[in-house]
Amino acid sequence: MSNPLKIAVSNQKGGVGKTTVAINVAGALSARGLDVLFVDLDPQGNATENLGMMERYDDPEPNLFSCLTESAEREKVREIVCEHAEMDLIPSNIDMTAAEPELTLSRRSGEQLALLLDLVDEEYDVILVDCPPFLGNLMDNALFATQNVLIPALAETTSKRAFELLFDHVDALEYDYEIDIEDIGVVINRIDVRKSQAGEMVEWIESAFEDKPVWQVRERAAIQKSLESGQSLVQFDPGCDMVEVFDEVAAEIERVAESRAGDGEVAA
Template sequence: MAPHAAPVDDVAHEQVDGIGPTGRTRRSIPDPPPLLHHGPAKILAICNQKGGVGKTTTTINLGAALAEHDRRVLLVDFDPQGALSVGLGVHPHQLETTIYNVIMENDTAVPDVIRKTMIDGMDLLPSNIDLSAAEIQLVSEVGREHTLVRTLRPVIDHYDYVLVDCQPSLGLLTVNALAAADGVLIPLECEFFSLRGVALLIDTIEKVKERLNPKLDITGILATMYDPRTLHSREVMARVVEAFGEIVFDAVINRTVRFPETTVAGEPITRWAPRSSGANAYRALAREVIAR
């Protein structure tokens, strides 16, 4: 397999005549209006059954960008690998209580497990490997697909957005996230193998909408790991826009050295490198998410 191209330098790649990387004219997105009150939250599942497409990176950085607009945000780590928790500087194996305890133990309340992050207005409901047991234990439970929505109900009025970082599979945990969500945000790596799996994901979303959650819609598809220097990235982008049209966000996340750095630092890119092109891309995404 050919190696990836070197990371794109951390500079904004300006597009001429208002044409963005998607090949479309950029839509005019107004600055979000101030809120008169907080809640109830809109729940977004950040979902793709393919691993390594930027789900966790998007959850962290979209959350931080929404918080910059005075939106209260809860990030839910719904992956037993605990990557979201690690990405915010939390050591999953040192946690005494996680979302697993809230789901499986009647005497553990969700407010007691939620943790503050270094970003004002952004909180974390952490996870670790214990959550993998929940998928097995929930199989015999009545109403097992709605466990997450019941878990979030006590805090939903406290937040404006709940972002659920899903595991890279279409198992029971992901179905729970889809059954709880108002919308799905699909990060899609700009390479052809990623395109092949999206049809299966969309089929799952349609089934969940039909059988479990009639309000579920696709909020948008986010192109990630885009390298404007390669023909491959540009061809995949054209295919994505052709296939999915207006639900593809104008915001595009370029491949950059900054994102691995932020994982090591345990901070969002909006804090680690606030003037970088990556930070500005997630701010643009936040404006689009609010506008939708």
């Protein structure tokens, strides 16, 4: 496929499950036979670690930082892609901790990742970008490059404010860059049915996003363990009940990818 569906897995609130959801949706897409590129845009490098590629985090240049911030290095992006059993990965790097201020200096600070992904695009059906937990240049790069967002959120009242901040930011970016950023849906993560707040918040999120898919992922030890094992849940524990939920997210992404490709053919 020449024009993959690109999705930013985004929420500036920390620890809500961006990396967990991104890895497991990538694994589910791969299990469906799609070619996936995973971009770990978070300087923390959690996805790089959770995919068992931590040794790549200290790579000298070329690495994600140099390819993003120096236009002469951009072509080297192919050299930094590494192969995981389920997907290809552009790993994060220790140098990415300096990316925020560095990106501000570039002409249009939000467009660097898009230029990078243009060079590897044609090899994939879907590109997923795991975002860092803050609103800044890296997040803007992810939103501009993908123009689609999948939002993991916790079933907690703090999520209301997180959605407000995220959508204010998305609106501003749409205005500044004259783009439309589409919500793919919301993944409510780590639902613990023993907590009374959880049910209320699931209802609130479902009514706030009534025209979008909302998936529910429960708190599961197998999810935690699969991340420690360097693979997605469907490979680590195919019998876990949450495998089905990640597959439903993947099925929706596959559907959107096919319908956009169809639109492209009609337009062409």
